[in-house]
Amino acid sequence: MGYEDALALASQRLAELPPETVCERCGVRYEGGEFYVPWLGREMPLSGASGARRILWLHYLTACGAKQPAGRLIAYREAAPALFYEPKFEERAVKPLVNRFGGNPAALIETALGLGGRVAGIGGVSVTVDALPYLPVTFAIWEGDDELPPAGSILFDQTAKSWFAPEDLAVLASLAAYELIGAYKTSTQGGKAMARQRIAEAVKAGRVLISDGAWGTFLHAKGLKPGECPELWCVDKPGEVLDVARSYIDAGADMIETDSFGGSGFKLEHYGLAGRAAEMNEAAARISREAAGGDRWVIASIGPTGEMLVTEDVTEEELYEAFKVQAVAFEKGGADAACIETMSDIGEAVQAIRAVKENTALEAICTFTFERTVRGDYRTMMGADPLSAVKAAIEAGADIVGANCGNGIERMIEIVREIRSVYKEIPILVHANAGLPHNVDGKDVFPETPQDMAALVPQLAAAGANIIGGCCGTTPAHITAMKEALRHLNK
Numbered sequence: 001m002g003y004e005d006a007l008a009l010a011s012q013r014l015a016e017l018p019p020e021t022v023c024e025r026c027g028v029r030y031e032g033g034e035f036y037v038p039w040l041g042r043e044m045p046l047s048g049a050s051g052a053r054r055i056l057w058l059h060y061l062t063a064c065g066a067k068q069p070a071g072r073l074i075a076y077r078e079a080a081p082a083l084f085y086e087p088k089f090e091e092r093a094v095k096p097l098v099n100r101f102g103g104n105p106a107a108l109i110e111t112a113l114g115l116g117g118r119v120a121g122i123g124g125v126s127v128t129v130d131a132l133p134y135l136p137v138t139f140a141i142w143e144g145d146d147e148l149p150p151a152g153s154i155l156f157d158q159t160a161k162s163w164f165a166p167e168d169l170a171v172l173a174s175l176a177a178y179e180l181i182g183a184y185k186t187s188t189q190g191g192k193a194m195a196r197q198r199i200a201e202a203v204k205a206g207r208v209l210i211s212d213g214a215w216g217t218f219l220h221a222k223g224l225k226p227g228e229c230p231e232l233w234c235v236d237k238p239g240e241v242l243d244v245a246r247s248y249i250d251a252g253a254d255m256i257e258t259d260s261f262g263g264s265g266f267k268l269e270h271y272g273l274a275g276r277a278a279e280m281n282e283a284a285a286r287i288s289r290e291a292a293g294g295d296r297w298v299i300a301s302i303g304p305t306g307e308m309l310v311t312e313d314v315t316e317e318e319l320y321e322a323f324k325v326q327a328v329a330f331e332k333g334g335a336d337a338a339c340i341e342t343m344s345d346i347g348e349a350v351q352a353i354r355a356v357k358e359n360t361a362l363e364a365i366c367t368f369t370f371e372r373t374v375r376g377d378y379r380t381m382m383g384a385d386p387l388s389a390v391k392a393a394i395e396a397g398a399d400i401v402g403a404n405c406g407n408g409i410e411r412m413i414e415i416v417r418e419i420r421s422v423y424k425e426i427p428i429l430v431h432a433n434a435g436l437p438h439n440v441d442g443k444d445v446f447p448e449t450p451q452d453m454a455a456l457v458p459q460l461a462a463a464g465a466n467i468i469g470g471c472c473g474t475t476p477a478h479i480t481a482m483k484e485a486l487r488h489l490n491k
Contacts (some may be wrong), residue, residue, distance in 0.1 A: 004422055010058035017062065026064040027133025035061065038133050040179050041116035048204050050425040051394060052171045059168050060132050069136055069157040073122070076173070079156060080166035092397070093173035094152050096358045097139060100181045101125075102150025105141040111184040112139070122155075131176045135160055139180065174397075182361040199255065199297055199337055199363055200399045203427040203466040207490055210483045211299070211431060211469025212248035212256045213476065219244065219259070229271040231263045234283040241284070245291035251476035252483035253469070255297035257339055258284040258330070264322045266305035266314070277322075278329045285333025299339040299365055300330035302352055309347045310382070316351050323355035330362060337363035341404050341431070344369060344380035346392045353396040365400040365429055366393040370407065370415055378415055386418050394426060404431035405471045408448055409456040413463045420464035427466045434473030446473025450481035457485040 019030040029036040035046040037057050049057050076089050101108040105125035112127035120126035126140035136157055144150035154173045219230055222240050233241050241259045248256050263281045265274040288298045307314035327338050338356045343349040349366055356364040368389045370378035379385055390401045403415050409432045416428055435448035470478050
């Protein structure tokens, strides 16, 4: 069953239940036609949840049947009738937890207490948090030593087995683990981080956000030579890169990217710089963080590696490790999200998303580049259509999806409409070119002026785009014009 079908079925089942029965049985509140669900110490409206979290909450509201936990902890394999799910559970829930807290188990206790949790005392370092009312989840970490690496476990009260399918338990554990990871990140970054919502939450609050524009042409105008490594400027010429970032903040962008599009080890190998990938990606994030300050977001750019899975030039594991280096460095440099962009191969995009979600607390944005075919539909260079690409990205854990490059706003409107026809709630980001390029004296020239693009921005927002910015041919002037075009929508 696909996401939209599962969402429709779960919503229908909830609609058939009396709200007072749901509240009494599940420990939630109903007011003004809205259920409010306690989630890890915060009460949140059901309408504010999307993706896997929304379906999980719906399943809880329709299945919860006990007011008190049974008090007996069970491992995931006791709840899952088939071991098929266990590797995914370990990869998506346990591994990220160990990556974050394995080197500092004491931080797990501090973070959990901040979310209303408590020490569990079952060996190693362990805590229990109430993910949902009557549904505690216990996290345990064993610190490594010279012989053994750190290890972890996630346990459930046995009542969860009767309420949730194995897939739901895996989602529950993964979401709760990422909440712990995110809370730890925020607590270590101080007041500035506290001022920034997660981007997806800001979108769900009704805001249409503005991103930045092109970086490459900007850097070339500043003296970047053909064949020179753009990412190396983050180390050798940080002031020039900072100037680009600040220009988009000054233009009114709510978020900015980083000078790291070609920052994977695979791309940097062409310059003999693969061993400096972590250094350059961290520097890229730090520069954009300095420009963004404490109230704008940094969405660090991850571009394609140029390697092909289909021709077996590279393995999924090799891609994952390369993207992991970038993601970890971004987080260390102060980024809020990783913007995995200009993707054409679903398999490569999935590895990038996994690397971000399983090793950091960053939000994962994933955008593909589509071209219009002679039939009038849209496909990536590898043949993926928008719905297939978005489906795979969401299943891999993307928080935000969308399209970038390849098209001007006019065609992006068609792509967004296609995505929204099936995926009603996932936030959508669009980075559009300044129209379709014309070749003038051997150079690509993008024809749309700031006013041309701004005129189409309200239609793009109406089609369902939540975050709008520019790609090839766009400048700070384009971003300022687009910001102004959206001003009445954000009042």
